[in-house]
Amino acid sequence: MNVSVFVSTFLAASIEVIEMVAIIVAVGVTRQWRGALAGTFAGLVVLAILIAALGAALQSVPLTLLRLVVGALLLVFGLQWLRKGVLRVSRDGWATGIGEQQVEEDVGDGFDWTGFILAFRGVSLEGLEVAVIVVAFGAAAHAIASAAVAAAASVLLIGSLGLASYRLVARIPRRALQLFVGALLTTFGTFWAGEGLRVDWPGNDLSLLWLGAGYVATALVLVRVVSDWRGSARRPTPQPAAAGVSR
């Protein structure tokens, strides 16, 4: 076992795995676990086929283009959720109750293909990045086995943390969750699309933190702003005759 390869691969892979698990948990809790887990499984199958077919040639996969396409799609979709979340929370408040049904309107009783595709994209892109990290770190030091074990350990550890945390996440009211998941998807989408365009993010991967915090803060401000817009729309406009009487 090459310890330095193990540690460096574990740390680098963990960043990608955290992103992957965050998307799966978010999609599973807000939409439907069946769709999210099927998407995860399909993503892993595609990944396994790619790894088996390409092997060390994985390093030549155009990750920049993939990041741009997946990031742009995730950004646009995340914004839809963020927008819906802000509109619903500003109308009905944070707690469960009135309007709760409407959050689930586009899921229904059948299979959730939207959740499937979201999870599939997250798992296949992030999984591919983990595979590239394993090949890059492992091949450089001739220690592929150490790198592969480190990546597997990272998936097991962070996957378990995700499993442990989902009950906690599920307690958050759906309407609020939609807003926060929208902010999360928008964050990943912005970051990946920017990476795909070779943007130099301040703080590199840490920019996910300030982007996420910024989007959540913006969403909270927008809830108040949209409530005010609605309030001013409901207020009756003064009649010209009444204005004349008061004079």
Added chain:
Amino acid sequence: MILWRLTKVALKWWVVTFVIGDDWRVAARIAVALLATWGLVEAGVAAWWLLPVAVLYATVRSLHRSVVQER
């Protein structure tokens, strides 16, 4: 023929669900922002700020439009 129809239906669902949503203007503004970011990066200008600003602008405009339509 059936395969072509199925592909068209699936493609339409995919575009409506993942790209257009309730307001196609959001996707259009993000597309413009991505193009502008690409242009700035190619010109050697730091462009990390552009996408977050575009996200804020597209969201505020879309939310305002929704509230106006509710009236």
